[in-house]
Amino acid sequence: MNTLTSEIEIIKSKTSKINEVDFENLSFGKTFSDHMLECHYKNGKWEAPKVVPYHPITLDPSAKIFHYGQSVFEGMKAYKDANDDIFLFRPLDNCKRLNISSKRLAIPELPESYFMEGLKALLKVDSDWIPKKDGSSLYIRPFVFASGNGFHASPADEYTFLIACAPSGSYFSGKVKVLIEEKYSRSANGGVGFAKAGGNYAGQFYPTQLAIEKGYQQVIWTDDNTHEYIEEAGAMNIFIRINDTLITGPTSDRILDGITRKSIIELAKAEGIPVEVRKITVHEVVAAAKNGSLKEMFGAGTAAVISPISGFGYHGEDFDLPELENTYASSLKKRITDIQTNKCDDPFGWRYKVE
Template sequence: MSTIINNIEIIKAKATKINDVDFNNLKFGHVFSDHMLECNFKDGKWAAPKVVPYQAITLDPSSKIFHYGQSVFEGMKAYKDANEDVWLFRPLDNFNRLNISSKRLAIPELPENYFMDGLKTLLEVDKEWVPKNEGSSLYIRPFVFASGNGFHASPADEYKFIICTAPSGAYFSGEVRVLIEETYSRSANGGVGYAKAGGNYAGQFYPTQLAIEKGYQQVIWTDDNTHEYIEEAGAMNIFVRINDTLITGPTSDRILDGITRKSIIELAQAEGIAVEIRKLSVLEVVEAAKNGTLKEMFGAGTAAVISPISGFGYKDTDYDLPKLDDTYANYLKKRITDIQTNKAEDPFGWRYKI
């Protein structure tokens, strides 16, 4: 038996799994909520989305996702405040970026109401899965992939759009040490670096493993041509503080237009913090570390919000960052998370109530 909410059909799970979950000890992205949103593209159009029980997907071995990698995704979070209200953070930015990524991979774009009404309905159905614990959230993973069959190297004729959710604790804990990459590239000019394509992340795993073997936790990606300019930190955008100025690279077809990145820039500027959006060379960062003007480095992304970097390696030399009492990283993270969790005013209009 099904019901309709927000013009979305809902087929409820026969039983809930929520009573088996320890919400005080949540790993990131390991436990999944009772329901998911599913929407299929066939015969040249997207069918109406449905909320269905979380379940396995059956695909033909010739499905093109397995052979040609047509797959894009987003990362979002839902938060519950003291009044039990549920909030999203800049969801239309995620929707727009999903379609930008889809277009680059020749995947048909989604209608806005399918994404937003579907997401809202899913969160209404699984509202109890949004954690209330400090630092926890309901991680939301919208993704689209090629489900059409065939070995011919061409775009698929069928696709699936799914949103799954996972109550999660913190993504990172503590500071990380990073290795500035001198050989491998995350993306290239004219490529798909600006898209949240699954293959972008698969290509990062091997160089990151090499860095881990050397004692680092993540890689700082540099430009594909000369490896002279800093671009991203692992799967995150990167910010560098030299003296009292925050510096981050401009977006391009190599760099993801991060929503947390944009929020940090807008918030810092509103708070009177100097921000420069420009190319930043590795040698400038190394020189700043040597002369003491390098104050902070941190990654920025949905999962961790802000992840401080305690040191970096480059050309077989390690550089430690200073231990500061008052960091931009901690200040900006608290400001953003207070807005996300409805603990502070939202002068930017970023918060979206479910």
């Protein structure tokens, strides 16, 4: 694979939009910083990445992204502490997962140095865009797509890698009510469910819209074969607390290897919380809700970190979760965000200082 042999070229924007932004009232992912990282794959290799002004992309109508969906992405965040130092959370895991996703979709893997050095250069240029307000961060979206042309059903010969950034407030506020899916599937064995492929999310929108029309905010995905096993919550991994034990499904062809997910598992074990990584059936969850042993359910992902679930629907029946004073969701979220924002020690080595 290519390695970066020179400094990242930086082309700065002539004007900045930053004074037009209300950093006290940021929506998630709707405002974008002044610059982005751009890198092209041509003639069998990745060209050197550049930091350039944020700009629209021009593509030919025959670009293969439009026809065959070769597109993968990542989600990350950058934080600033009280000393204006910049931190990332497990960025090498994002780089590794981007390449795992790319390989599954026949996209050329990106050199780690291009990803990391390019990201650091971008964050230094747009450091003023990283908000310091509690709950806010600079959301980072690295993505790769097929930019080569042609209607032939085959992998493209050219690709584009971009990193764009959006200063953002909290992704979710409050708890969500979810519907356990009994018909549609997010992914299947042998498929691309483990990859962060754009098409995975496109396929979720219609069943989720049906759930919203019934009064729920999200869908809990079950396995494609029997719909008996709990797998994910919306676009997030899912955790279920029965009595004092925290349970989450194992990763597979169908379940994303979430970075927040594995951080929660490791952190919970370190804090003495019993953790089980195993298959869990819908009927086990329903039975626990009926006998009072179901204490918590929550989604886990980069954007929201942890999103508590207040109740769920299944077979036309609704189940409310108890309102507890001290929840695993709140304590684990605080511990992770304190690590991310450099407010506490990091015994796991997850925090990455941008220098």
